[in-house]
Amino acid sequence: MDDDLVVARGLTKRYGSRAAVDSLDLTVRRGEVYGFLGPNGAGKTTTLRMLLGLVRPTGGSARVLGHPPGDPRGLRGVGALVEGPGLFPHLSGLDNLRVAARWAGLPESAAGPALAEVGLEERAGDRASAYSLGMRQRLGVALALLGSPELLVLDEPTNGLDPAGTADMRALLLRCRAAGRTVLLSSHLLSEVQQVCDRVAVVRDGRVLTEGTVAELRGGAELVVAAEPLATACRVAEAVLGADSVLGSSAGSPGRIRLRGAPADVPRLNAELVGAGVQVWALQVEERSLEDVFLELTGGA
Numbered sequence: 001m002d003d004d005l006v007v008a009r010g011l012t013k014r015y016g017s018r019a020a021v022d023s024l025d026l027t028v029r030r031g032e033v034y035g036f037l038g039p040n041g042a043g044k045t046t047t048l049r050m051l052l053g054l055v056r057p058t059g060g061s062a063r064v065l066g067h068p069p070g071d072p073r074g075l076r077g078v079g080a081l082v083e084g085p086g087l088f089p090h091l092s093g094l095d096n097l098r099v100a101a102r103w104a105g106l107p108e109s110a111a112g113p114a115l116a117e118v119g120l121e122e123r124a125g126d127r128a129s130a131y132s133l134g135m136r137q138r139l140g141v142a143l144a145l146l147g148s149p150e151l152l153v154l155d156e157p158t159n160g161l162d163p164a165g166t167a168d169m170r171a172l173l174l175r176c177r178a179a180g181r182t183v184l185l186s187s188h189l190l191s192e193v194q195q196v197c198d199r200v201a202v203v204r205d206g207r208v209l210t211e212g213t214v215a216e217l218r219g220g221a222e223l224v225v226a227a228e229p230l231a232t233a234c235r236v237a238e239a240v241l242g243a244d245s246v247l248g249s250s251a252g253s254p255g256r257i258r259l260r261g262a263p264a265d266v267p268r269l270n271a272e273l274v275g276a277g278v279q280v281w282a283l284q285v286e287e288r289s290l291e292d293v294f295l296e297l298t299g300g301a
């Protein structure tokens, strides 16, 4: 099988005349954490449910691990957490995993490593009913991890979690990424996605507005320099960063220049400015957050 673990082309789900998902294209490659990002009602859950074979598409096509959605041959390699885990509250975290392992035809010994991967070993013997929401959510991820699936599908894994629970989930996702797991996760929390995902699709009204690496979506950084004299500073900046690097300037005392550049350009730019006798009052790097991009794309949705 090739390295595109999930491929959707023109995937569509209509409820009556309304398209919950509208001609959606997406590709999840092996080893990446792919963020499916959009506001409430964008069609994220419907898309993930279609990819798992839980909802029948009204149009388009999809392959998951080389098979049609819901095909047992593909599902064998998928672990999923969609809309909260089904737990036995009276059983311990470890016993929940042992039971699920048995149902999945796996040895009970698969439970321990899954529990360890989500950082719950110390609470292994506690009843699930005594777990916090964040811990239950992580136990849900452990259930999805049983059998070490090729693809992990998580629908809004941080939904409803407090900052500590969110941080724990983020750490877990980063561990998954470091372990080379392939993860498809949905979220409306931009900061989360920005920190854990390799690539992101931004969706709204069932459509993908853009897809790319977090860095691509954010675009290049800008450098803001406060310096005197302004004309010399502009000349030096163009010499260091290129003729079209000056995006704007404003006179003042000191004057300000906005430049297209990268954080790595800062030391040389500063040295050249000072070398040319320019007084540098401030030199700042301004990077767009994914949130800025998202708000631009969705018009503040």
Ligand SMILES: Nc1ncnc2c1ncn2[C@@H]1O[C@H](COP(=O)(O)OP(=O)(O)OP(=O)(O)O)[C@@H](O)[C@H]1O
Pocket: 015, 019, 020, 021, 038, 039, 040, 041, 042, 043, 044, 045, 046, 047, 188
């Ligand atoms: N069974 C259904 N019948 C009718 N409409 C539905 C159904 N399921 C979803 N929808 C509609 O499809 C749209 C997309 O819903 P979906 O749950 O996929 O969005 P989402 O991005 O996951 O949002 P949220 O974060 O709020 O769960 C919504 O307008 C929703 O009301």
